[in-house]
Amino acid sequence: MARAPEHGIDESELRVGNPKQSAAGVPGVLHAMESALDQMGPVRTAKTLLAVNQTDGFDCPGCAWPEAEKRHTAEFCENGAKAVAEEATRRRVPPSFFAEHSLADLAERDDYWLGQQGRLTHPMVREEGATHYRPISWDDAFDLIAEELGAGEPDQAIFYTSGRTSNEAAFLYQLMVRGLGTNNLPDCSNMCHESSGAALTETIGIGKGSVSLADVENAELILVAGQNPGTNHPRMLSALEKAKARGAVIVAINPLPEAGLGTFHNPQSLRGVTRGTRLADDFLQIRLGGDQALFQALGALLIEAGALDHEFLVDSVAGFDAYADHVRHLDWDDVLTATGLTRAQIEALADRLIGSDATVVCWAMGLTQHPHAVATLRDVVNVLLLQGNIGKPGAGVCPVRGHSNVQGDRTMGIFEKMPESFLSALDREFSFIAPREHGYDTVAAIEAMRDGKARLFMAMGGNFLRATPDTALTEAAMQRMAFTVQVSTKLNRSHVITGRRALILPALGRTDRDVQASGPQRVTVEDSMSAVHASSGRLEPPSAHVLSEVSIVCRLAERVFPDGGPSAGNASRPGGVPQVDWRALEGDYRLIRDHISRVVPGFEDYESRIDEPGGFVLPHPPRDTRSFALPGGRAVMTANALEYPRVPEGRLLLQTIRSHDQFNTTIYGKDDRYRGITGGRRVVFVHDDDLAERGLADGDMVDLISEFNGTERRAEAFRAVAYPTARGCIAAYFPETNVLVPVDSYARTSRTPASKSVVVRLERSR
Numbered sequence: 001m002a003r004a005p006e007h008g009i010d011e012s013e014l015r016v017g018n019p020k021q022s023a024a025g026v027p028g029v030l031h032a033m034e035s036a037l038d039q040m041g042p043v044r045t046a047k048t049l050l051a052v053n054q055t056d057g058f059d060c061p062g063c064a065w066p067e068a069e070k071r072h073t074a075e076f077c078e079n080g081a082k083a084v085a086e087e088a089t090r091r092r093v094p095p096s097f098f099a100e101h102s103l104a105d106l107a108e109r110d111d112y113w114l115g116q117q118g119r120l121t122h123p124m125v126r127e128e129g130a131t132h133y134r135p136i137s138w139d140d141a142f143d144l145i146a147e148e149l150g151a152g153e154p155d156q157a158i159f160y161t162s163g164r165t166s167n168e169a170a171f172l173y174q175l176m177v178r179g180l181g182t183n184n185l186p187d188c189s190n191m192c193h194e195s196s197g198a199a200l201t202e203t204i205g206i207g208k209g210s211v212s213l214a215d216v217e218n219a220e221l222i223l224v225a226g227q228n229p230g231t232n233h234p235r236m237l238s239a240l241e242k243a244k245a246r247g248a249v250i251v252a253i254n255p256l257p258e259a260g261l262g263t264f265h266n267p268q269s270l271r272g273v274t275r276g277t278r279l280a281d282d283f284l285q286i287r288l289g290g291d292q293a294l295f296q297a298l299g300a301l302l303i304e305a306g307a308l309d310h311e312f313l314v315d316s317v318a319g320f321d322a323y324a325d326h327v328r329h330l331d332w333d334d335v336l337t338a339t340g341l342t343r344a345q346i347e348a349l350a351d352r353l354i355g356s357d358a359t360v361v362c363w364a365m366g367l368t369q370h371p372h373a374v375a376t377l378r379d380v381v382n383v384l385l386l387q388g389n390i391g392k393p394g395a396g397v398c399p400v401r402g403h404s405n406v407q408g409d410r411t412m413g414i415f416e417k418m419p420e421s422f423l424s425a426l427d428r429e430f431s432f433i434a435p436r437e438h439g440y441d442t443v444a445a446i447e448a449m450r451d452g453k454a455r456l457f458m459a460m461g462g463n464f465l466r467a468t469p470d471t472a473l474t475e476a477a478m479q480r481m482a483f484t485v486q487v488s489t490k491l492n493r494s495h496v497i498t499g500r501r502a503l504i505l506p507a508l509g510r511t512d513r514d515v516q517a518s519g520p521q522r523v524t525v526e527d528s529m530s531a532v533h534a535s536s537g538r539l540e541p542p543s544a545h546v547l548s549e550v551s552i553v554c555r556l557a558e559r560v561f562p563d564g565g566p567s568a569g570n571a572s573r574p575g576g577v578p579q580v581d582w583r584a585l586e587g588d589y590r591l592i593r594d595h596i597s598r599v600v601p602g603f604e605d606y607e608s609r610i611d612e613p614g615g616f617v618l619p620h621p622p623r624d625t626r627s628f629a630l631p632g633g634r635a636v637m638t639a640n641a642l643e644y645p646r647v648p649e650g651r652l653l654l655q656t657i658r659s660h661d662q663f664n665t666t667i668y669g670k671d672d673r674y675r676g677i678t679g680g681r682r683v684v685f686v687h688d689d690d691l692a693e694r695g696l697a698d699g700d701m702v703d704l705i706s707e708f709n710g711t712e713r714r715a716e717a718f719r720a721v722a723y724p725t726a727r728g729c730i731a732a733y734f735p736e737t738n739v740l741v742p743v744d745s746y747a748r749t750s751r752t753p754a755s756k757s758v759v760v761r762l763e764r765s766r
Contacts, residue, residue: 002038002039002040002041002089002090002091002118003091004091004116004117004118005112005113005116007113008109008110008112008113009110009112009113009667009670009679009680009681010679010680011680011681011682011717011719013670013679013680014677014678014679014680014682014683014719015677015678015679015680016676016677016678016683016698016699016719016721017676017677017678018676019257019259019674019675019676019723019724020259020262020673020674020675020676021259021262021263022259022262022263022264022265022276023230023234023237023259023260023262023263023264023265023674024077024078024230024234024237024260024264024265024266024267026265026267026273027673029078029267031078031673032076032077032078032081032082033045033081035081035082035085035668035669036048036049036081036082036084036085038085039085039086039088039089039090039091040085040088040089040090041090044088044090044539045085047538047539048084048088048511048538048539049076049081049084051538052076052080052081052084053067053071053076053080054071055071055533055613055614056536057535057536057538058510058511058535058536058537058538059404059405059510059525059533059535060076060080060083060084060404060510061083061084061087061164061404061509061510061511062077062079062080062082062083062084062403062404062663063079063080063232063233063235063400063401063402063403063404063528063663064163064400064401064402064403064404064405064406064407064527064528065233065235065236065239065400065527065528066213066527066528066529066531067527067533067614068213069614072268076235077234077235078234079231079232079234079660079663079668080234080235082661082663082668082669083663083666084511086115086490086666086668087119087489087490087509087510087511088509088511088539089118089119090118091116091117091118091119092118092119092121092542092543093117093118093119093120093121093490093491094121094122094543095121095122095124095134095135097117098124098132098133098134099132099134101132102131102132103126103131103132103133103496103498104131106491106495106496107496107497109496110667111466111492111493111665111666111667111735112667112669112670114491114492114493114495114496115490115491115492115666115667117490117491118490118491118542119489119490119506119509119542119546120488120489120490120491120504120506120542120546121506121542121543121545121546122135122506122543122545123135123136123137123138123141123503123504123505123506123545124136124503124504125140125141125144125501125502125503125504126498126501126502126503127501128500128501129500133502133504136503138545138547138555141503141505142555142556142558142559143559144501144503145458145483145485145503145556145559145560146556146559146560148455148456148482148483148501149180149456149560150560151455151482152455152456152482154180154181154182154435155181155182155184155439155453156453156454156455156456157180157182157184157454157455157456157457157458158184158186158440158445158448158449158454158456158457158458159173159177159182159184159185159186159458159459159460160185160186160187160442160445160457160458160459160460160462160464161173161185161186161187161188161409161414161459161460161461161462162187162188162403162459162460162461162462163187163188163189163401163402163403163404163405163406163409163461163462164403164404164405164461164462164510165405165409165414165460165461165549166405166408166523166524166525166535166549166550167405167408167409167411167412167523167524167525167526167532167596168523168524168550168589168592168593168596169460169523169548169549169550169553170405170408170409170412170413170414170460171412171413171592171595171596171599171600172550172553172554172557172585172592173414173460173549173553174412174413174414175413175426175430175578175580176553176556176557176560176561176578178413178423178426178434178435178578179430179432179434179557179560179561179577179578180560181435181575182435182439183416183417183418183434183435183436183437183438183439184416184439184440184445184454185413185414185415185416185439186416186439186440186441186442186444186445187406187409187410187414187415187442188403188406188442188462188467188664189406189407189409189410189414190441190442190443190750190751190752191442191467191468191469191752191753191755192364192365192368192369192401192402192403192406192752193364193368193399193401193402193406194368194441194747194750194751194752195367195368195369195373195374195376195377195747195749195750195752196209196363196368196377196399197410197750198374198377198749198750199373199374199375199376199377199378199380199381199749199750200377200381200397200399202374202378202636202638203378203381203382203385203635203636203637203638204381204390204397204622204628204630204635204636205621205622205628205629205630205635206620206621206622206629207410208399208407208530208620209396209397209398209399209400209528209529209530210390210391210396210397210398210620210622210623211360211395211396211397211398211529211623212529212617212623213239213529214393215358215360215393215394215395215396216239216240216243216360216362216398217239217242217243217246218243218246218358218393218394219243219248219358219359219360219394219395220247220248220249220355220356220357220358220359220394221248221249221250221251221352221353221355221356221358221359221360222240222243222248222249222250222251222359222360222361222362223251223253223349223359223360223361223362224240224250224251224252224253224254224261224280224362224363225253225254225291225361225362225363225366225367225380226253226254226291226363226364226365226366226367226368226756227254227362227363227364227365227366227400228254228256228258228260228261228364228657228658229258229260229261229362229400230258230259230260230261230264230660230674231258231260231658231659231660231662231674232364232400232402232658232663233364233400233402234260236362236400237260237264237266237279238266238268240264240279241264241266241277241279244277244278244279245277249281249282249352249356250279250280250281251280251281251282251283251284251349251352252279252280252282252283252284253284253286253291253294254283254284254285254286254366255285255286255287255288255366255655255725255726255729255731256657256685256723256725256726256731257283257285257724258674259674259675260279260674261279261280261283262278262279262280263276263277263278263279264276264277264279282348282349282352284339284341284345284349285340285341285725285726286339286340286341286726287338287339287340287644287653287726287727287728287729288366288370288645288653288655288726288729288756288757289338289370289372289644289645289653289756289757290338290339290340290341290644291339291366291367291376291380292338292372292375292376292379292640292642292643292644293334293335293338293339293642293644294335294338294339294341294346294349295376295379295380295382295383296327296330296335296379296382296640296642297327297330297332297335297339297346297350298346298349298350298353298383299323299327299379299382299383299386300327300328300330301346301347301350302350302353302354302383302386302387303324303327303328303386305350305354307353307354307386307387308386308387309386309387309388311388312385312388312626313385313386313388316626316628316634316635317385317634317635317636317637318630318631318632318634318635318636318637319636319637319638319639320637322637322639323382323637323638323639325639326639326640327639330642331642334642334644335642337644338642338644340726340727340728353383353387356387357394358389358392358393358394358395359384359387359389359395360389360394360395360396360397360398361380361383361384361397361398362398362399362400363377363380363398363399363400364399364400364402365402365755365756366655366756367380368399368747368750368752369655369747369752369753369754369755369756369757370645370747370754370756370757371643371745371746371747371748371754371757372643372644372747372748373747373750373752373754374747374748374749374750375638375640375641375643375748378638378640379638379640380397381397381635381637382637382638384396384397385635385637386637390622390623390626390635391622391623391624391625391626392626396622396623398528399528400528401527401528402664403664404510404525404527405525405526407526407527407528407530408524408525408526408532411526411600411618412596412600413426413600416438416439416440416441416444417438417439420436422599422600423436425598425599425600426599429595429598429599430578430579430580430595431576431578431579432575432576432577432578432579433574433575433576434575435575440454441751442468442751442753443469443743443744443746443751443753444751445457446468446469446470446473446474446477446743447743449474449477449478449480449481450473450476450477450480452480454481455481455482455483456481456482456483456484456485456499457478457481457483457484457485457499458484458485458486458487459484459485459486459487459488459494460487460549460553461487461488461489461507461549462494462665463492463493463494463664463665463666464478464494465478465493465494465497466492466493466494466665466734466735466738467664467665467735468738468743468753469738469741469742469743469745469753469755470713470738470739470741470742470743471735471738471739472713472739473743474743475497478494478497478498478499479497479498479499480499481498481499481500482499482500482501483499483500483501483502483503484498484499484501484502484503485502485503485505486502486503486504486505487505487507487549487552488504488505488506488507489506489507489508489509492665493735505547505552506542506543506545506546506547507546507547507548507549507552508537508541508546508547508548508549509537510535510537511537511538511539512537512539512540512541512542512546513536513537513538513539513540513541514536514537514548514550516548516550516551516586516587516588516589517586517587517588518587518588518590520536521536521548521550521588521589522534522535522536522589522610523535523536523550523589524593524610524615526618529617530617530618530620531614531615531616531617531618532603532609532610532615532616532617532618533610533614533615533616534610534615550585550586550589550592551586554582554583554585554586555582555586557580557582558582558583561577561578561580561582590607593606593607593610594606594607601619602618602619603618622635645757645759647728647759648707648759650694650761651707651759651760651761652686652690652728652729652730652759652760652761652762653728653729653730653757653758653759653760654684654704654706654730654731654732654737654740654758654759654760655729655730655731655755655756655757655758656731656732656733656734656737656738656740656741656755656756656758657731657732657733657734658733658734659671659672659675659677659681659733660672660673660674660675661673662733665734665735667681672733675723677721680719681733681736682717682718682719682736683718683719683720683721683732683733684702684704684718684719684720684721684730684731684732684762685721685723685725685730685731685732686720686721686722686723686725686730686762687722687723687724687725687726687727687728687729687730688722689727690727690728690730691720691722694762696720696762696764697720697722698720698721698722699719699720699721700719700720700764701717701718701719701720701764701765702718702719702720702762702763702764702765703715703716703717703718703762703763703764703765704718704732704737704740704760704761704762705740705760705761705762705763706740706741706742706758706759706760707759707760707761708742708744708745708758708759709742709744711742713739713740713742714739714740715732715736715737715739715740716765717765718732718765720762730760734755737758738755740758740760741753741754741755741758742754745757745758
C-alpha cells in the first residue's frame, strides 16, 4: 500500500528560484512518472496511463481539451498523469481513519494533506454534535437524506455539481432535483466559464466554443488571452505546436509571462526533446482587466483600415453600425491606461489581424473573472465578427474549459435556468411538470445559506468550500446548514466544515470499473469542443462499499419518489414527479442514454454513435452552417461601455491562480516548477518596482488585505516574490487567497466571482 504523507506543507521549507522559460520535455515526463509510481506503483501505472484518453479507455479526469483522431500511445500530459494518479492511488481512507481523526484534527490539516490520504471506501455519517464520523450503511444513508429532504421545502435544498460528473449521472441528478420541485442546481461552471457562456449565447446564439481541434491546428493567427495552457491545459501545447508547424502566428496576452507559451518541448518527438518549439511570437503583457480595452482598440483599428468581411457583416450580423460608431469615439488614453501597452504594440497586433484570413481567440479565467467579463467577451466576439472569423475553417472562438465534463453537465441540464425547450422536453419524456422558477447559482446559494434560506446542501463531486469565494463567510454559511451531503472520491475540506449533520458518500471515479445488473457499463463525456465520447474504467473499485454516481442518484430517487409517487415532503408538488424506473436505469446505462436522446437535441442515435471511435460532435449552428439562433438569424455585435479596474493609490490588483502542482482545488504537490517555487504555496508575485514603492523587498513576509465596499478581508503570512508581472498587478494561489474574494463582487450577467479583480494592499506581517 502506498504511504500517504504524514505532514502537510511546511512553509518554512519554501524556496524560490528563477522561473522557467520552457515547458514539458523530459522534466515533465519525470515528474509525471514520479507522481504516478508513488501513488500507483509500476503495474498499476502502466495499466492506467496507457488507457487514458484512448478510444477504448477512460477520459482523463483533468481538463476538457479534446483528443485528436489519431491517438498517441501515451495520450496524456504531466498534469493529466497526476490527476489519474490521484484517483487511481492505492492509498485508502477507511472507517478506521475517521475513528483516529476527529473533525477538529482534520480542520487543522491543509488541503494537500487531506487530498493525499487516498480514496474513500465507506459511507460515513457525522451526527449532530459528534466529534467524529462513523460508518453508515447505504440504505440508512439514503433514508437519512430522504428524511431530511422531507423536513423542508424544495427550495431550501441546494444541489451542487462538479464538472467531473458523467453525462448519465448529471442527467439523472437534474431530473431528480427538478422532480423534487426546485432548480437549485449551482455548478462549478458558475465560477469559471459562466461569463463565456453568457457572452456567446448573446452574440452567436450558443454558449459554446465554435472551433474544432483542426481549426486550431490550421489557424493563421491564434490569440491566447488570459490563459496559462502550460499548467492548466498542457495537451493544448501540442495543438499550438502543430499550428506553428503550418505557419501560424501565436500571440500571448497575459499579465504574467508563462513558460508554456515560451518554448514547448514535446516529449513525443525527438525534436521536441532536443530543441523544442518557440510558441508565442509576441507577448503582450497586459494589465489585469484591460482586455476589453485592447479588443475595442483592435476593432477600431480594423474598421479604420477597412479590413472587414463586408459580405458576412451584411448577410449575417446585426449591430455593426452602433458598434462602429462606439469604437470610433474610443479614448486612447483610457486604452493605454487600461492595458499598460503602447499604441505601437496594439497597432502591431491589429496588423497581424489584418494579415490573417483565419483567426482563433482562446481564453480562460483571465478574461472571465472580472466584473466586466461578459462585456469583455462580447468585444472579443465583435473583433472576430468584423473579419468573418466565425464559421469558417481555422477560425472562431475557443473558451478553454477547465474540467473534463463541465460542458457536458450543462448540456445535460445542470443549470439553474435551463431554457423552456429543455424543460418542455423533460416534461414530455417523464410525464411531470418541471419547475420553471429559476434556482440558485453558486453566489446565490452561498447567500441563501448565509441568510438562513437553505437547510440542505448536496454536492455531486467537487470541493465547494475551496472552489468558492469569501472562504470565511462561505464556511460559516455551510455550518448553518441542517444537513450536508458530499458525493466524493477523496477527502477534502468540504468534508471537514459541514452542516449539523453530514454524510460522505464514496463514489467510483473515471478509472474504476463500473459493473451493474446488465454487466460492465460505460459513461460519456463532452469535451471543450462539443465532442461526445465514451469512457470505461478498468480498475477494481477501492472497496465493495463504493457506488457509482448513477447508482447513488437512482437509489436516492427511489427513496424520495417511492412507488413512483412523491415523498412526504413533496406530496403537494403541483407538477407531480418524474415517472421513471430508477432501478432499471441503474442497472443499464443504455436506458439513460435512450432517455437523453429524446430530450437533448443532437443526441439522436446516442448509443450507436458512441460506438464509433472518438464518438460524435454535437451540432453548433454558427460553426456548421454560419447560422445563428438569434432574432433575425444574425449574430449580434454589441456596443459596450469601456470598463477597466480603477485601483486606488497605493493599492494593487490581485488575481488568484493555480500552481503547476495543482488542478482546480486539488493540490498534487508542494511546487510550482515553472515559476521557480519549491516546497510551499504562500507566496505573492509582485513586480520589483511595486515592492520598492512600498518599502518592501523580495523575500519579505506580508499580509494581503482586500478592500471592498468598506469591508476588509485578510490573508496572512505570504512571502513576497519579485516577479516580472505587469506593473500594479500581483498574483497568488487559490484556494489560499479565496478568502480575499468578496462573495458580492462578481461579473454582471454571469455572476462569476471576480477572482481576477481583487483590490488589495500589502502590509508587513507581524
